[in-house]
Amino acid sequence: SSQQLNTSLTSHRTASHRPASPSEESSRASPPVRARAMRGGGGGGGGEDTRRTAAGQAMVELQANGATATSASGAMVVGLSPLSETLWRDSKAMPGAGAAALIGEVSARLTWKDLSVTVALGPGKTQTVLDELTGFAEPGSLTALMGPSGSGKSTLLDALAGRLAANAFLSGSVLLNGRKAKLSFGAAAYVTQDDNLIGTLTVRETIGYSALLRLPDKMPRDDKRALVEGTIVEMGLQDCADTVIGNWHLRGVSGGEKRRVSIALELLMRPRLLFLDEPTSGLDSSSAFFVTQTLRGLARDGRTVIASIHQPSSEVFELFDMLFLLSGGKNVYFGQAAQACEFFAEVGFPCPPLRNPSDHFLRCVNSDFDKVKATLKGSMKARIERSDDPLDKITTSEAIRKLVSAYNRSQYYYAAREKVNDIARIKGTVMDSRGSQASFLMQACTLTRRSFINMSRDFGYYWLRLLIYLLVTVCIGTIYLDVGTKYTSILVSLKVLISGYLDQNAMNLL
Numbered sequence: 001s002s003q004q005l006n007t008s009l010t011s012h013r014t015a016s017h018r019p020a021s022p023s024e025e026s027s028r029a030s031p032p033v034r035a036r037a038m039r040g041g042g043g044g045g046g047g048e049d050t051r052r053t054a055a056g057q058a059m060v061e062l063q064a065n066g067a068t069a070t071s072a073s074g075a076m077v078v079g080l081s082p083l084s085e086t087l088w089r090d091s092k093a094m095p096g097a098g099a100a101a102l103i104g105e106v107s108a109r110l111t112w113k114d115l116s117v118t119v120a121l122g123p124g125k126t127q128t129v130l131d132e133l134t135g136f137a138e139p140g141s142l143t144a145l146m147g148p149s150g151s152g153k154s155t156l157l158d159a160l161a162g163r164l165a166a167n168a169f170l171s172g173s174v175l176l177n178g179r180k181a182k183l184s185f186g187a188a189a190y191v192t193q194d195d196n197l198i199g200t201l202t203v204r205e206t207i208g209y210s211a212l213l214r215l216p217d218k219m220p221r222d223d224k225r226a227l228v229e230g231t232i233v234e235m236g237l238q239d240c241a242d243t244v245i246g247n248w249h250l251r252g253v254s255g256g257e258k259r260r261v262s263i264a265l266e267l268l269m270r271p272r273l274l275f276l277d278e279p280t281s282g283l284d285s286s287s288a289f290f291v292t293q294t295l296r297g298l299a300r301d302g303r304t305v306i307a308s309i310h311q312p313s314s315e316v317f318e319l320f321d322m323l324f325l326l327s328g329g330k331n332v333y334f335g336q337a338a339q340a341c342e343f344f345a346e347v348g349f350p351c352p353p354l355r356n357p358s359d360h361f362l363r364c365v366n367s368d369f370d371k372v373k374a375t376l377k378g379s380m381k382a383r384i385e386r387s388d389d390p391l392d393k394i395t396t397s398e399a400i401r402k403l404v405s406a407y408n409r410s411q412y413y414y415a416a417r418e419k420v421n422d423i424a425r426i427k428g429t430v431m432d433s434r435g436s437q438a439s440f441l442m443q444a445c446t447l448t449r450r451s452f453i454n455m456s457r458d459f460g461y462y463w464l465r466l467l468i469y470l471l472v473t474v475c476i477g478t479i480y481l482d483v484g485t486k487y488t489s490i491l492v493s494l495k496v497l498i499s500g501y502l503d504q505n506a507m508n509l510l
Ligand SMILES: Nc1ncnc2c1ncn2[C@@H]1O[C@H](COP(=O)(O)OP(=O)(O)OP(=O)(O)O)[C@@H](O)[C@H]1O
Pocket: 119, 120, 121, 129, 147, 148, 149, 150, 151, 152, 153, 154, 155, 156, 165, 167, 168, 310
């Protein structure tokens, strides 16, 4: 209930005023996120104080993520903010029944074991896209899925998020908090590669409307506003909060900021598990760095973050905690990102001193390089033949075979399987808020208002149309100028009117 929500928010606000221990302080948020939080809500003018207060309140709620809360049943619940708990309880509570109980661990611990995906390509034709993959993702960690194009990164992300295409078949097990769970919207968030945002709305409006469309009606407006401001601060968007997203005729926020707005929309429901499909695609290296740094901050707040990344710079690579490297649907390496260089060196492919590690790994596992080598001629070919790089001595396909078989016999592989079994034994609650909690009426009103604002600000959609209608009106109207008032004139006018009406309809149909 809203009272329950208020109580939980207030109690946490009060609780947060006690001095935090250094370890608590460091576990709450990453330095950049905290630094941004300290700057408070953006924008100037008379509303700044209100916004700053609202953002401050929301930050208390946001900082409570990853903290230990006491559930109504008296059990200690790990890794859940009061808001998440209330959202979940409200969605689970049956009329007349008590609120659902939270059991043990609620942070998202995801494991997948011997996961294979086969797609049907036509009658009798199938393709194995993922081949017996095993891994895990824990709260507080940022896991990067890397591999060449077509290696199966997006398919793995889809398989873990439970959104595989209809022609794809999964075998093996995917467990969330030790249970088989169908991940639905709310429990886990999935940020797609494309930013589906309305160009005419500002960043604050975009996040605000999304809050109205998804949060429960009974949640007080002030709390919703505080949550929106807190999310803006958490994603580092306060400097562009009042800038429009932008479209073909409107210069708006940058590509990196757009990506962060897309992530912010998913964060509103406080998911414990975050999937991102290529969050840095199309961004320059500094924007990619800031987006990844934000993801790391979200992970440090107790969330489980899994992202597929195409070709990270060395700075971005350093931000990853875990690396899942794929090639042709097979696992080449899974373990700490910082230990990947060691594994490649053990197998006989050490990373040259001045090379970006991620470029080196992708160079080792991308069989397209065989085709590149085959097309080289002249001095380039001679240089490769003289080179002492082990990769130039064998084909990439052979290198991949060597790496895959070395990984399957390595300590990394056995450690991962053992950890998967250990994690699967920890049973916890699967947070499933079952989608939007706003009522139909609230959604209809919000969508109507948003649509009107969008139309009134969109030059092409509204003003250009209005101009065209005015021009057409003048053109048709002037046809009747000085036609006279005789019977024949009236008949002619009527004919013109009907043919004009029919023409207009025909044009509309076209
Ligand atoms: N539903 C499907 N039907 C047919 N083929 C599929 C399907 N899903 C994936 N594939 C195939 O599986 C392979 C892996 O695709 P996926 O999109 O997972 O690769 P990726 O590593 O994400 O590539 P990219 O980096 O280019 O996005 C591709 O060859 C793709 O054509």
